[in-house]
Amino acid sequence: MVVIDRITERLDALIANSPIASVISDPRQKDNPIVACNKAFIELTGYAEHEIIGRNCKFLAGPATEPWLTQAIRRGVERHAPVLVEILNYKRDGTPFRNAVLVAPMFDEEGELEFFLGSQVELEPTAPKTHENRRIAAAFAVKTLSRRQREVLAEMALGHLNKQIAFRLGLSEQTVKMHRALLMDRLGAATTADAIRIAVEAGL
Template identity: 80%
Template sequence: MSVLEHNKSRLDALISSSPIASVVSDPRQRDNPIIACNAAFIALTGYAEHEIIGRNCKFLAGPATEPWLSETISSAVQRHTPVLVEILNYKRDGTPFRNAVLVAPIFDEAGDLEFFLGSQVELEAGAPMSHENRRIAAVSAVKALSRRQREVLAEMALGHLNRQIAFRLGVSEQTVKMHRALLMERLGAATSADAIRIAVEAGL
């Protein structure tokens, strides 16, 4: 398998089966362009895949998008830390929508920044508690995990891979894989991206 094929396989595994609108961007390229998106992101935004790939995530911004929230995201990207904000974005047809946006770094096995994961949940109009309800549900789900599973999840949310998590927690990589599989099952997370979002929503 070529490096290109390997990376595509990794990206597909990260977001393709997620029911949450998700993208992956490449910070090693100029302007951190999107290099992968899933069907849920296409359905949410109304853009076709070829209109998404190669663009910075900021293309969803519009006239009433809050600049201070855009800056919050940009600042977290520069610091390589996960961030979750509610921001006003725009669909392809110009429809504005309130959006809970997560951006989280993903590091390679050498510990260097490799990708950014972005995921978006549309917040229902007139339901200001929808984000809070998601946070409460995430906290409850994370509390139901074992201590070690929470530790592994917290490391996942920081963008670390199994080998790095094993080193940081002082356990074997096989142990990390076991706990990772269990916590994803308990969280009902279809992908690592979904688990990372739950972790950030819960405040890990």
């Protein structure tokens, strides 16, 4: 997996072991290129890693990709806010697929935008309610969390680190780490990226 030095330590916690197709892009570089991707993303899209790294995610767009949804993603990126849309994308062999795309900002310890997390879930055309079912399942899962765990999860979805979450919620960093571990276990989230996706799908 190709990464740049400053995100190496966070990569494994974010996407490497996620079963959800995921990428990390660097907004500090021109055109916000992908700097890391996981195996699930390679399997979903059919592209090799060297064909992915260094490109903007818009390479998945094609002739029938909805421009208004592309614009919705762009607005989320510009506002540094998480966004989730269902958009038509294309695999390497030209096969179109309905893609539930999540893009969420991630900040560094100084509160500066460091990179974006992108994750993709292919929606089966024969199951039009797939995305709605995911939303319902996510909302149900989030409701099982305690109030404080939901607050921590909401901050995670905004891209904040434990130190920032602790400050914003008036908690110790150790308490935030405890809640974070508990909520991820309760959600069955293997990685931070998975937990963030559940939060956004639930509308948290």
